Amino acid sequence: MRFFAAGAVRLGLARSVRLCAAAALLSAIATPAVAQDGAGETADFNPDRNVYFGDTHIHTRNSFDAYIFNVRKTPDAAYRWAKGETVQHPAGFDMTIAGGPLDFYMVTDHAEYLGILRAMDTPGSDLSRVSRAQDMFSSDPVAITTAFQSVGASVRTGQKLDDIYNQELSDSVWAETVAAADRHNEPGVFTTFAAYEYTAVTTVADDGTFGGGNLHRNVFFADKAPARLFSTLDSTNPEDLWDWMDEQRALGFDAIAAPHNSNVSNGEMFKTETFGGEPLNAAYAEQRMRNEPLVEVTQVKGTSETHPSLSPNDEFADFEIYEALLGVYTVSEVNGGYVRQAYQLGLGLENEQGFNPYKFGLIAASDSHVVAGAYTEKDYWSKVGVVDGLPELRGSAPLGPSKDWSDEPTEGIPGQISNNAKNWFSRWSASGLTGVWAEENTRAALFAAFRRKETFATTGPRIRLRFFAGGDFDEALLDDPALVSKAYAGGATMGGDLVLDADAAPGFVVWAQGDPGSAPLQRLQVVKVTAEGERVYDVACAAGAPDAEHRCPDNGASVDLSTCEALGDGAAELKTLWRDPDRNPAERAAYYVRALENPTCRWSTWEALRNGTPPRPNRPLTLQERAYSSPIWVSPAG
Amino acid sequence: MAQFFALAALIFALYAAFAPALDPADRSAPAGAAKEPEETGERVIRITGAEATRLAALYVAEAKTAPDPAELRGVLADHARLRALAAEARRLGLDRADPVVERRLAQKLRRTLADPGVIAPPSDAVLAAWIAAHPERFRAPPRVSFDHVFFRGDGAEARMRQEAARTALAHAPDAWRDLGDSFMLGRQAGDLTLREVARRFGPDFAEALRDLPASAAWVGPVRSAFGAHLVRVTQTRLGGAPALAVIKARATEAWREEERRKRQAAAEAEVLSRYQIIIEPPDGPATAAISVDGLRSP
Numbered sequence: 001m002r003f004f005a006a007g008a009v010r011l012g013l014a015r016s017v018r019l020c021a022a023a024a025l026l027s028a029i030a031t032p033a034v035a036q037d038g039a040g041e042t043a044d045f046n047p048d049r050n051v052y053f054g055d056t057h058i059h060t061r062n063s064f065d066a067y068i069f070n071v072r073k074t075p076d077a078a079y080r081w082a083k084g085e086t087v088q089h090p091a092g093f094d095m096t097i098a099g100g101p102l103d104f105y106m107v108t109d110h111a112e113y114l115g116i117l118r119a120m121d122t123p124g125s126d127l128s129r130v131s132r133a134q135d136m137f138s139s140d141p142v143a144i145t146t147a148f149q150s151v152g153a154s155v156r157t158g159q160k161l162d163d164i165y166n167q168e169l170s171d172s173v174w175a176e177t178v179a180a181a182d183r184h185n186e187p188g189v190f191t192t193f194a195a196y197e198y199t200a201v202t203t204v205a206d207d208g209t210f211g212g213g214n215l216h217r218n219v220f221f222a223d224k225a226p227a228r229l230f231s232t233l234d235s236t237n238p239e240d241l242w243d244w245m246d247e248q249r250a251l252g253f254d255a256i257a258a259p260h261n262s263n264v265s266n267g268e269m270f271k272t273e274t275f276g277g278e279p280l281n282a283a284y285a286e287q288r289m290r291n292e293p294l295v296e297v298t299q300v301k302g303t304s305e306t307h308p309s310l311s312p313n314d315e316f317a318d319f320e321i322y323e324a325l326l327g328v329y330t331v332s333e334v335n336g337g338y339v340r341q342a343y344q345l346g347l348g349l350e351n352e353q354g355f356n357p358y359k360f361g362l363i364a365a366s367d368s369h370v371v372a373g374a375y376t377e378k379d380y381w382s383k384v385g386v387v388d389g390l391p392e393l394r395g396s397a398p399l400g401p402s403k404d405w406s407d408e409p410t411e412g413i414p415g416q417i418s419n420n421a422k423n424w425f426s427r428w429s430a431s432g433l434t435g436v437w438a439e440e441n442t443r444a445a446l447f448a449a450f451r452r453k454e455t456f457a458t459t460g461p462r463i464r465l466r467f468f469a470g471g472d473f474d475e476a477l478l479d480d481p482a483l484v485s486k487a488y489a490g491g492a493t494m495g496g497d498l499v500l501d502a503d504a505a506p507g508f509v510v511w512a513q514g515d516p517g518s519a520p521l522q523r524l525q526v527v528k529v530t531a532e533g534e535r536v537y538d539v540a541c542a543a544g545a546p547d548a549e550h551r552c553p554d555n556g557a558s559v560d561l562s563t564c565e566a567l568g569d570g571a572a573e574l575k576t577l578w579r580d581p582d583r584n585p586a587e588r589a590a591y592y593v594r595a596l597e598n599p600t601c602r603w604s605t606w607e608a609l610r611n612g613t614p615p616r617p618n619r620p621l622t623l624q625e626r627a628y629s630s631p632i633w634v635s636p637a638g
Numbered sequence: 639m640a641q642f643f644a645l646a647a648l649i650f651a652l653y654a655a656f657a658p659a660l661d662p663a664d665r666s667a668p669a670g671a672a673k674e675p676e677e678t679g680e681r682v683i684r685i686t687g688a689e690a691t692r693l694a695a696l697y698v699a700e701a702k703t704a705p706d707p708a709e710l711r712g713v714l715a716d717h718a719r720l721r722a723l724a725a726e727a728r729r730l731g732l733d734r735a736d737p738v739v740e741r742r743l744a745q746k747l748r749r750t751l752a753d754p755g756v757i758a759p760p761s762d763a764v765l766a767a768w769i770a771a772h773p774e775r776f777r778a779p780p781r782v783s784f785d786h787v788f789f790r791g792d793g794a795e796a797r798m799r800q801e802a803a804r805t806a807l808a809h810a811p812d813a814w815r816d817l818g819d820s821f822m823l824g825r826q827a828g829d830l831t832l833r834e835v836a837r838r839f840g841p842d843f844a845e846a847l848r849d850l851p852a853s854a855a856w857v858g859p860v861r862s863a864f865g866a867h868l869v870r871v872t873q874t875r876l877g878g879a880p881a882l883a884v885i886k887a888r889a890t891e892a893w894r895e896e897e898r899r900k901r902q903a904a905a906e907a908e909v910l911s912r913y914q915i916i917i918e919p920p921d922g923p924a925t926a927a928i929s930v931d932g933l934r935s936p
Contacts, residue, residue, distance in 0.1 A: 044828055051823065080891070092748050100837045142693060142717055412723040462837075464822050483820040513822040516840040516863040572840075572863045573790070573822070 042188030042440045048484045049437040049454075051464050052446065054104030054191070055082070055373045056258065056434050057218050057296060057365030062109040062173055063197075064155070066369040067117035068136075068148050069385030075107040075177055078371035079184035079192060087372055089381055091389030095372040098379060099462055099517050102433075103441050104191040106365075107177060108218045111196045111231035112155040115173030116164055130163045152327070156201040156212055158236040171228055178225050187442040194225035198257065200238050201326060202268050211327035213266030215259065217241065218296065218365075222254040222447040237275045239284075242291040256450055258363060260296035262342070263304040264325050267333030270342035270358055272349075280349065285357035294450055295360045297339050297457045297628060298432040299367045300374075300383040305594075305628060306340040314536045316525075316596065319623065320429040320459070329423045340529060343590045343631060348531035350588060361453025361495045361630030362592070364432030373433075375460035376518075377623070378564075380430045380603035388425045393417060395426025395616060396607035403613050426616055430603045431459045435627070437466075437493070453495025456593075456629040461518035463627040466511040467494040467593045469634065473507030475577045483509070494592070495630040499637050502585040506634065510539050511575040512595040518625060519597040520570025523552045526578055529590045529631070539578040542571040542598070550581070557598035559622045564601035564609055585636055592631040596624045683722045690714055751905035757894045766882055769889050776885050779831040782847055783873040786825060787818035789859070789866045800859050800866055807856045807868065814856075814870070821864070829875065839863060847871070 044050060059066045060075050070090040081087040082105035086096045119125050120133035127133055132150065135143035154161045174196070181192040195218060202213035215238055219229075230244040238259075245255050262269035273279060297304050302322025311317040323331045335341070339362065346358030366373030367383055374380045382388040391397035399418050400407035408422075409415045435456045438449040449455065456465045466484070470491025477483055487509055492498040500506055514521045524540040541552030557568035574595070599622040601609075608615040615621055685693075693713055697705045705713060733739045760768065769776050787803055789796050803817045815825065823838050836844035840863030850857065850871045859866035882889075 046824060048824070080888075085888075085892075100833060141720065142713075146697075412720070412727075466822060479819060481816045481818060481820060511822065513864065517837065573865075575790075 040440050041442060044188060045440045047439060048488065049439055052103035052436050052438060052441050053433050053462050054102045055365045056106045056220065056363055057260065057299065057367045058105065058107050058371060058373065059109055059369040060107055060371050061118055062115045062177065063369065064110055064113040064117050064151050066385065069369055069387050071370055071385045073371040075180040078107050079105055079180070081372045083190055089370050089389060090385040095381060097372070098376045099515070101190070104446060106193050106195040106220055107181065108195045108197045109177065110199045111229040112199050112233055113151060113164065114170040116166060116169060119169055120164060127164060127166065132161070132163055155199050155232055158232045160233050165233065174229055175227065185443065188440060191441055191443055191446055193220040193443060195220035196229055198230065198241050199232055200236050202266055212325060213268050213332065214261040214264045214326050215268060216261065217257040217259045219255050219257045223443050224253055226253045239275050242287050245291045246287070256294060257292050258294045258296050259292060260299055260367065261301050261304065262337045262339065263302045263322055264332045265337050266325055267336030270336050270345060272345065280357060282355040285355035288357040289359055293360055293453055294363050294455060295339055296365050297362045298364045298459050300428050300431060301367065302427070302429060303431065303459070304338050306338045307334050309334055310338055310341050311534060316624070319626065320431065322427045324423050340527065340534060343529045344531060344534065347529065347588050347590060351531050359633060361455045362457040362628050363434040363455050364457035364459070365434065366431065374430050375433060377430045377601055377603040378606055382425060382428055391607045391611055393421060393425065395421030396604040397611040397613050405614065405617055426604060426619060433458045433460060433462065435464065453630045454493055456494060456627055458627040459625045461515040461597065461625050463515050463595055464513040465593055465595060465627050465629045466509065467629045467632065468492065468509040469498050469506055469591065469632045471500050471504040471506050473509060473577060477509065478575055478577055492632050494632060496632055498632055498634045500585065500634060501637050505579060508578045508591065510578050510593055512627065513573045514597065519566050519600045520572055521574050522555055522557060522570055522596045522598045522624065524574045524576065525594040527592050527594055528580065530587055535582065540574040540576040542569065559599050559601055561605065561621060564606055566598055566600050568598060570598040588635045590631040590633050593629040595627045597626065599624050683718050683725065685714055685718055693717060748906065751902055757897050759890050760893050762882070765889055765893060768893050773879065775892065776880065776889060778877050778880055780877040781829045781831055781875040782835065782871060783828050784847070784869050784871045785814060787814055787868040788821040788864070790819045791865060796866065800868065803868060804856065811854055811856060
């Protein structure tokens with residue numbers, strides 16, 4: 001029995017009210033059911049599955065924070081952008097997607113005060129007459145920030161602001177959101193999902209701000225959506241979100257939640273105890289995996305694969321590490337904040353207690369609040385609208401008069417801008433996209449792929465990954481024209497499980513194709529995680545082969561920092577059959593692929609170049625874009 | 639408290655710089671605010687009793703408790719400090735000397751000019767004429783469907799495999815699915831535009847496919863970013879102008895966006911027309927004003 005303190009009785013009553021309300025409103029948000037038969041509904045149906053790319057985390061003007069960042073674009077604009085149209089950023093410049101239209105796109109506005117800020121800013125509306133609204137949209141700086149902080153604090157604490165909370169208004173904005181998703185959903189061409197963000201935050205200090213550790217989850221519905229959403233104003237405990245999702249599933253609204261930014265969760269995302277401090281158990285693990293089979297591992301606010309202090313033997317562990325908690329400069333706790341460690345934790349729990357709540361697949365997104373994701377280093381606009389809409393605000397161009405970073409302002413407004421650029425925005429990233437293997441581009445096929453975790457995450461480029469493991473796989477399979485169908489039939493793929501006899505010598509098909517529009521591939525790696533630890537193996541190299549230490553020779557790739565031209569050769573495609581040299585048949589292990597491109601300029605270096613000023617010191621000048629597959633969990637039979 | 643004002647100051651600075659002036663009257667200073675020193679000619683920062691009351695009330699709403707005297711002093715002092723710094727900055731001309739401030743001021747004005755008011759949707763006749771005038775935007779591009787056999791690697795061995803496959807296909811063109819290597823994106827491509835082909839296979843491959851007709855015969859080897867392919871084009875579809883009904887919503891949005899941009903550009907041009915613009919060549923002074931007509935007409 002889960003224990004939550006004061007809200008227990010209130011929640012119980014509220015839950016039964018919600019059930020009645022949900023049933024009554026069922027017909028209001030019905031959308032046509034998707035064909036579920038096995039033959040597929042579109043011309044591209046492929047039983048060996050095609051790869052589709054999309055962004056699962058986008059905000060529009062309906063989010064309370066995006067509205068304050070001067071975002072005025074709607075979900076329609078978001079979908080049009082993802083399909084290739086040009087849309088204006090709040091700061092006035094154009095945003096156009098590089099690399100062509102995406103295959104799927106999810107608008108995930110914060111459920112808390114959904115659409116409320118816009119109503120507060122609409123002349124003549126009831127909400128505009130409330131004094132909090134008048135302060136929020138006045139020209140008085142203290143009034144504006146106090147009002148905005150009060151909304152953020154309310155989202156964090158879950159205490160409703162009765163003067164502006166309006167469930168009916170938020171419900172109607174949600175209904176429009178669902179309708180927009182349905183309008184733009186075109187089976188076989190472009191897939192949308194009704195989705196939103198549940199904005200849970202840990203408590204850091206009770207100073208009335210919304211700063212804290214990130215426990216946000218993006219919730220996406222398989223097809224139909226309920227009329228009313230579950231937000232932190234209902235409960236700030238993500239486990240209560242799972243209870244609600246279980247109820248909704250029973251009513252016909254299947255959904256998945258994907259947590260993100262565990263890197264700044266202050267260690268609260270992947271723990272050895274429940275939200276309320278109870279020990280984990282099998283029921284917890286089943287509920288967590290049923291509702292959160294995926295984790296968003298890379299996005300604008302950094303990458304949560306691993307941390308150099310957790311993975312000292314991984315030369316590539318220091319990629320886009322971001323550690324500032326939400327809204328404050330406090331550095332996050334590392335333990336409990338990274339997926340590789342969570343995988344290890346999960347395997348340990350499975351070994352000792354027979355359950356694993358951390359057996360999730362990986363996806364990626366941008367979390368852009370300007371309806372459009374900035375996926376490329378070369379054309380980057382960060383995420384929070386006017387607040388980071390200039391290089392100086394993003395921290396890639398100096399604010400000080402001498403323009404050489406030697407005299408950055410420290411006082412007053414320029415000092416605050418400089419501090420925020422230094423602590424937050426200069427450390428943000430141009431990430432990421434989700435890759436999915438599914439039979440066709442429809443809600444049903446993509447959602448089924450999400451459920452079975454046949455997904456991978458990229459840091460922006462459309463690198464394509466394939467990963468299979470089988471007890472009988474051998475090198476001949478690589479050259480077999482029917483490689484894919486045989487691999488599916490004879491083994492497991494990313495996100496899946498492989499159970500092996502003790503005498504099996506499994507082979508792993510590790511295969512990546514670079515994005516023709518991005519840098520070539522440098523190497524493929526397999527990361528092996530057990531309850532005891534981890535090891536990273538280079539398994540395929542652009543130049544030569546891995547050595548006895550499982551490391552690729554240096555392929556000599558580099559970047560000309562005076563022009564950001566990428567120099568040196570790489571591989572368009574890498575493919576290998578790998579065997580684990582340290583395999584212990586009695587041991588459970590999780591294996592996932594990490595594919596690295598050749599080095600390229602980081603967005604901040606591109607901007608410094610264009611601005612004619614030196615790059616900020618103490619930041620990476622280049623990076624290696626990458627893709628991460630969901631793991632294959634291998635365990636002994638019996 | 640410091641962190642509160644960190645974000646506070648940031649949001650103020652940027653909101654003030656970028657707030658959309660939908661109704662400029664709404665952006666006037668709240669009643670009771672002190673006049674700016676330049677207007678009064680003095681260096682006085684005055685926070686009136688009404689303002690102080692309001693700030694205190696905001697503190698209560700925010701912190702759910704009344705400020706004690708020290709906290710209230712802190713709130714008012716911070717507010718006064720901010721106003722004094724801004725006033726001094728303006729007095730020193732920091733706003734004029736700072737390219738960042740300049741950029742933000744320009745953007746702020748641009749934002750003001752960007753609000754075009756209501757743009758009514760065009761009539762069908764106007765829309766149809768506009769679509770006809772912008773064929774490249776709405777024309778459905780040509781599409782191609784093809785089967786292909788992929789060969790990894792370069793070198794003699796790969797070429798031998800290609801040759802063997804070509805021979806086999808010449809005799810039995812439909813026995814192709816077991817030849818060559820696996821290709822990550824599959825062996826068949828259905829109804830792709832050339833841009834989509836380029837994104838998947840690389841630009842050279844797309845270019846090679848550009849004028850290939852549908853045919854039962856295999857051609858190649860054609861090089862892609864990944865290796866060599868034998869290709870059989872199974873269908874081509876010409877591009878064309880879609881019916882108005884199909885593209886009406888998209889075209890209306892695009893027309894309105896262009897209208898909005900036109901009005902914005904006209905407003906900016908009007909501002910520009912109020913200034914004489916002189917651009918000196920890099921070395922030495924101007925001998926005459928350089929024509930900047932190009933600047934005035936967007």
